[in-house]
Amino acid sequence: MAVDTLPAAATTPRQHQRAAKKPRNKEALTAWLFILPSLIGFLIFTAGPVLAAGVISLLNWNLFSSPTWAGLKNFARLGPDPTFWSALGNTAYFTFVSVPVTIVVSLALALLLNEGVRRIAVFRSLLLLPYATITVAVAFVWIWLYIPRDGLVNAVLGLVGIDGPQWLISDNWAMPALIAMSVWKSFGFGMVVFLAGLQAIPQQLYEAAKVDGSNAWQTFRSVTLPMLSPALFFVVVTSVIGSFQVFDQALIMTNGGPGSRTTTLVMYIYRTGFENYDQGYAAAQSLVLFGFIVVITAAQFLLQRRLVHYDN
Amino acid sequence: MQTQLSRRSLLKLTGLAGLGAAAAGCSSGPSSGAAWAMWSSSPAERKVWEDFSAYVERELKVESLPTLTPSGGYPTKLDLQLVSGTAGLVTALNGWLIPTYAARGAHRPLDDLIAGDPDFDLDDFYRPIRDISSFNGQTYAIGFDVAPTVIYYNKTLLAAKGIPAPSPTVPMSWATFRDLAKELTGPDQYGFTCAPSVDDLVSWIYCAGGNVMNEAWDKSALNAPEAMEAVQYVVDLFVKDKVTPPIANLVTESSLANFMEGNVAFMHNGPWQVVNVRKAKFDWDIMPFPAGAAGSTPRVSGSSFAIPAKVRGEDLDLAWKLLKTLTSEGALDIYAEAGRNNPARLSAGSAFKPPPDNLGIVQDILAGKIAGGHPFDVTTNWNQVKQLLGQDLPRTFLGQVSVQEAIDGITPRLDVLMEQHQDNVRQASARKG
Numbered sequence: 009m010a011v012d013t014l015p016a017a018a019t020t021p022r023q024h025q026r027a028a029k030k031p032r033n034k035e036a037l038t039a040w041l042f043i044l045p046s047l048i049g050f051l052i053f054t055a056g057p058v059l060a061a062g063v064i065s066l067l068n069w070n071l072f073s074s075p076t077w078a079g080l081k082n083f084a085r086l087g088p089d090p091t092f093w094s095a096l097g098n099t100a101y102f103t104f105v106s107v108p109v110t111i112v113v114s115l116a117l118a119l120l121l122n123e124g125v126r127r128i129a130v131f132r133s134l135l136l137l138p139y140a141t142i143t144v145a146v147a148f149v150w151i152w153l154y155i156p157r158d159g160l161v162n163a164v165l166g167l168v169g170i171d172g173p174q175w176l177i178s179d180n181w182a183m184p185a186l187i188a189m190s191v192w193k194s195f196g197f198g199m200v201v202f203l204a205g206l207q208a209i210p211q212q213l214y215e216a217a218k219v220d221g222s223n224a225w226q227t228f229r230s231v232t233l234p235m236l237s238p239a240l241f242f243v244v245v246t247s248v249i250g251s252f253q254v255f256d257q258a259l260i261m262t263n264g265g266p267g268s269r270t271t272t273l274v275m276y277i278y279r280t281g282f283e284n285y286d287q288g289y290a291a292a293q294s295l296v297l298f299g300f301i302v303v304i305t306a307a308q309f310l311l312q313r314r315l316v317h318y319d320n
Numbered sequence: 321m322q323t324q325l326s327r328r329s330l331l332k333l334t335g336l337a338g339l340g341a342a343a344a345g346c347s348s349g350p351s352s353g354a355a356w357a358m359w360s361s362s363p364a365e366r367k368v369w370e371d372f373s374a375y376v377e378r379e380l381k382v383e384s385l386p387t388l389t390p391s392g393g394y395p396t397k398l399d400l401q402l403v404s405g406t407a408g409l410v411t412a413l414n415g416w417l418i419p420t421y422a423a424r425g426a427h428r429p430l431d432d433l434i435a436g437d438p439d440f441d442l443d444d445f446y447r448p449i450r451d452i453s454s455f456n457g458q459t460y461a462i463g464f465d466v467a468p469t470v471i472y473y474n475k476t477l478l479a480a481k482g483i484p485a486p487s488p489t490v491p492m493s494w495a496t497f498r499d500l501a502k503e504l505t506g507p508d509q510y511g512f513t514c515a516p517s518v519d520d521l522v523s524w525i526y527c528a529g530g531n532v533m534n535e536a537w538d539k540s541a542l543n544a545p546e547a548m549e550a551v552q553y554v555v556d557l558f559v560k561d562k563v564t565p566p567i568a569n570l571v572t573e574s575s576l577a578n579f580m581e582g583n584v585a586f587m588h589n590g591p592w593q594v595v596n597v598r599k600a601k602f603d604w605d606i607m608p609f610p611a612g613a614a615g616s617t618p619r620v621s622g623s624s625f626a627i628p629a630k631v632r633g634e635d636l637d638l639a640w641k642l643l644k645t646l647t648s649e650g651a652l653d654i655y656a657e658a659g660r661n662n663p664a665r666l667s668a669g670s671a672f673k674p675p676p677d678n679l680g681i682v683q684d685i686l687a688g689k690i691a692g693g694h695p696f697d698v699t700t701n702w703n704q705v706k707q708l709l710g711q712d713l714p715r716t717f718l719g720q721v722s723v724q725e726a727i728d729g730i731t732p733r734l735d736v737l738m739e740q741h742q743d744n745v746r747q748a749s750a751r752k753g
Contacts (some may be wrong), residue, residue, distance in 0.1 A: 009380055071403050071627070072426035073751070148572075155568040176569040263571045266715050282396055283703040285424060 057320030058298065065291035075288070082292035092293060094268050095276040096300075098183065102272065103251035106187045106194075110247055111240070113191060119232075121199070122206040126280030132203065139196035149262035150189040151176065154261075176262050183269050191256070192249070194214055198243045206232070234317040241316045245308050252301050273297050327418050351385035354642045355408030356625070357401065359394035364595065368658045372651055380644045382638070386410075402426050407628045409639035410646060413461055413621045415452035416698045421746040422455035423700035427626040429458040440644055445517060446686045448663045449622040451695040456748055461624030463664030464648045464655060465592070468685045468693040469523045469618040470684045471610065472587040473604035474580060488678040489690045491608040491616035494527075494553060499587070501563040504585035511563035513578040514554070514588035516570065516717035518709040523588070523619045526694040527612035532734075538742050539700065540734035542727050550612065551716070552723045557649040559719040590621060591672075591682045592661040598675060605676040608691040621665060662686070667725035699741035700748070708733055 013034035069075035086092050117135060121128055138146065153160045154175035162172030175185040214247050219229045233240075255274040258264060277297065281290030282293065324590060354376055360366050369386050376384035377478040389397045394418065401407035402421075413421065414622060421427050434440055442450065442459070449463030465646060475485060481504060486492055492500075501511025518532070525531060527560050530546030533539065541547055558564045565578045578589035609618035625646050627639045645651060652663035656671035662682045669683045684690045699705055708730060716726045 052423060070401060070423070070424045072424040151569055152571060157566060157568070159568075174718075176571075177567060179720060261571065262393070263710070265570050265711050266718065266720065268711055271711075279703075282399060284701065285399075285420070285703075285709065 010234050022305055032122035043075050047134055050162055050256040051164050061298075063289040067288045069287040070285040071287055072285075082288045083296075085289055085294065086296060091271070091276060092273075095271045095273045098269065099184060099254065099273040102187060102190070102254055103248060105184075106251055107247045108245065109187070110191045110195050111172055111198055113195045114243065115202050115236075115240075117195065117199045118206055121203055132200065135198040135199055138193050141193075142295070143193065143256045144260060146189065146193050149258045150185075150257075151261055154185055162255065170199050171297060177266050179266055179269055182262050182266060185259060186254075186270055189257060189261070190251075190254065194247070198247065201243050202236065205236045237316040238318060245305055246276050248304055248308070250302055252297065252304075325336070328441055350636075351394060353385045353578070354380060354410075354638060355385040355387065355391070355648065356410040356412070356486065356642060357387045357394075357398060357408050358412040359391040360388035361391045362466060364658070365660070367409055368655060368660055371654045371658075372646060375651050376642065376645050376656060377647075379698070380638075380641055389552075390415070394613050399627060402628055405630050407630075409635060410625050410643045410684055412464070413624055413626050415449070415463075416696055418461055418624065418626070419700045421457045421626070422460040422703060423744040425629055425748070426583060426632070427460050428629045429460055430462065430627065430640075430643075431458055433636075433700045434459060435626075436614050437640070437644075444649075444665050446622075446666060447461075448589070448620040448665060448686060448693055448695045449624065452620070452622050453624045453626075455509055455700075456745060456752070458752075461626035462643055463622050463624045464647050464652060465661035466620060466622030466664045466686065467591040467662040467682055468608045468620045469520075469588065469590050470685075470689075471603055471608070472606050474579070474582065474585050475605055476584075477509070477585045477602070480604075485605065486607040487608060488605075488681050488685075491611040491691050494610050494612050497555075498557065498563075498608040501557060501586060502561055504565040505561075510565050510582045510585070512557055513564055515573060515575050516567060516714045517620075518559070518706060520575070520588050521551060521709075521713070522696065523609055524554050524612065526617045526619060527609060527614055528553075529612070529614035532705065533697065533699065533738055537697075538738050540731045541581065541740060543731050544732060546613065546692070548723065548727065551713070551727070553612075554721050555716045558717045561629070567714075567718060576699065590661075591645055591737055594661075594676065594679070595659040598659065601657040605678050606681065606719050608681055608685065616675070617694045619696045620693035621696050623661075632655065634722055650730060656664045656727060669723075699738065700744035701737055704740075705734065 064075075066078055066080070067075040068078045068081075078241040121131055125131055145317065154162075156162060156172070156177075157261040159172075159175075173181040175181050189213075213235065214227065215229045217231050220229065253274050254272050255278065258270050258272050259275055259278075262270040264275055273293070274297070277290050279292045280286050280293060322593060343568075356376075358369050362370055366388060369388055373384040373386050376382075385408070387401075395414075398407065398411055398413075402411075411427075412500075413427075414450075422429075434442055442462075445463055446466050448468075449466035450459070452466070453459060453461040453463055468631075471486075473486060479487060483500065483503070497512075504511040522532065525547045528546045528550035530544055530550055531541050532547070533542040542551070556565070564583065565581075567573055567594050575587050575589055576593055576596060578584050579597070580600055581587075582600070591606070594606075609616045625643050629638070631639045647664065649665055649668045652665050652668035653671045655661070656663045656668055657673070659672065662672050666687075672679060672682070674680075681690060685693050712730050715721045716723050721729075
């Protein structure tokens with residue numbers, strides 16, 4: 009019998025390894041090529057500015073004249089600066105109220121839509137509209153809604169006998185007013201993520217829970233919530249990061265007032281850098297904010313190991 | 321014929337397209353011509369600057385390249401342009417920002433260019449705009465408009481109440497003004513409107529003989545009796561006398577919008593709003609600012625053109641010619657005829673024509689013929705001063721804190737800002753050598 013190909017046994021283990029590696033290398037190369045545009049973007053627009061901020065934070069620089077060396081002086085200025093701490097407090101208040109409220113609202117709506125609502129795509133699109141609308145436009149509409157005497161919010165409250173506050177100029181209500189607007193603006197994003205997560209939960213798990221005699225709350229706690237935990241984790245992390253960077257709505261709706269009740273950290277950084285021309289100090293503040301976000305995100309990732317359930 | 325695109329070819333094409341887009345994005349703007357920067361927030365303003373641009377091309381025989389930016393974002397864009405060296409040869413500056421930029425070396429002094437140009441007559445510019453455009457004894461900019469704050473009044477409302485039109489030459493007293501504002505206040509009608517901001521407060525402070533800073537500009541003077549009296553007077557109009565429309569928020573509150581409703585008798589504003597108030601559906605005019613203990617000496621504001629510090633060599637020559645053209649009588653005639661504001665040159669003054677009937681008082685005030693004016697005194701860190709006062713003072717207008725409490729809280733921080741200002745001046749002087 010004529011044999012025109014080499015038998016498989018003729019290849020050595022080394023040759024076999026090389027042959028197996030080749031496609032893997034090719035795959036890796038393709039992967040790198042796909043990642044490259046994002047990587048270049050990351051290096052130029054994220055890592056680069058962070059490094060630059062690190063350098064600038066060690067300088068006295070007013071933007072126009074040559075910078076001079078400041079060492080750690082800009083970081084030392086943070087301690088005795090009451091505006092910085094008050095802005096940080098306001099930002100924390102905003103984050104720790106708006107994120108849970110946004111998540112509860114998003115999850116509730118996602119659960120509602122997931123319960124066989126007809127024309128779900130229409131509702132999903134409508135509810136996503138606030139998220140898709142630019143913040144500046146939304147902020148101006150909400151300024152109008154919050155007008156104390158003739159605004160829609162107080163008019164509605166008036167119908168149920170409540171004398172609404174002077175929302176945006178009240179010491180106590182300006183921040184809650186901003187939070188309410190932000191929740192309305194951003195719940196759509198969480199809702200879509202949760203909806204996708206809910207629709208990916210295998211029906212067998214619900215059937216098994218039913219067989220076991222679980223009621224609705226037990227099913228939600230033991231099936232839905234664990235299976236949804238990766239989506240929940242993603243929304244919490246991105247919402248916390250986004251909330252720590254809150255800027256535009258506060259600038260437009262209250263300009264940080266009344267007093268400094270709604271001055272957020274990013275607003276203060278912007279003012280320090282571009283209105284007070286104190287680039288070094290603004291960079292130091294930015295790095296501290298970056299540090300806060302990194303620490304909080306790291307803590308969330310640590311908690312993830314205990315609280316987030318991955319199917320695999 | 322169908323051609324199949326392999327994954328590799330697709331990647332190559334995508335990469336090339338990306339590089340092309342990046343190259344297009346990185347390419348700089350026009351590199352020749354007379355580039356200048358200006359703010360512009362409405363089609364009417366845009367038209368004025370287009371006419372300016374055509375005038376520049378006629379006069380200089382070079383391409384005019386204006387960069388127009390909405391006024392809200394103009395300072396930030398200008399900062400970025402100045403830092404990146406793309407600011408153009410001449411940039412417009414609001415007068416209150418001139419010390420800020422000058423102290424930081426963003427713009428160059430013009431004294432050498434003025435001295436070396438026998439055709440240029442600085443004396444043809446009103447004294448207040450020359451003061452506003454100077455810093456540390458040097459001229460950093462040349463004005464294109466200048467005007468004192470005045471009071472607009474709704475003639476229709478006054479006539480309906482049988483109140484005679486106020487004198488265009490004799491400023492009324494603060495007491496008379498308050499009484500009139502009260503008399504003209506009724507259901508859905510208000511006697512007075514102004515912005516709850518330091519920009520509007522300073523006119524009252526100057527009229528009372530006070531200022532934001534002391535004479536040496538190294539300490540706050542808001543707690544001096546004169547300034548306190550002025551702030552209390554205005555706050556009382558809001559909180560005690562309730563002659564002003566209710567404040568809905570502290571960001572978009574606009575005295576112009578209130579006045580244009582037609583139910584406000586008096587508005588605190590500048591002649592730069594004449595062009596907008598001309599759209600009013602009622603009769604109106606302007607009068608001198610009410611006189612306090614120091615007389616009628618309201619804030620005089622103005623805007624100017626300056627040359628960035630990075631402009632040198634042949635560019636500097638063109639920049640100076642461009643700046644002279646943009647502030648020439650011909651250009652300011654265009655500006656004044658459009659009714660934008662009172663031009664900065666005496667020789668172009670007559671071009672700012674009525675209505676309103678009393679418009680002439682603007683020039684008379686600037687020339688010191690009636691009442692007076694007080695150049696807007698600003699420090700090299702006025703942005704910070706404005707922020708501080710803008711955050712804490714409006715709470716008095718809302719009745720949330722008393723004037724005394726607010727100023728007691730502001731004073732130590734304002735003192736620190738005054739010290740910083742002195743540091744800025746010292747650093748600028750050291751740079752000057």
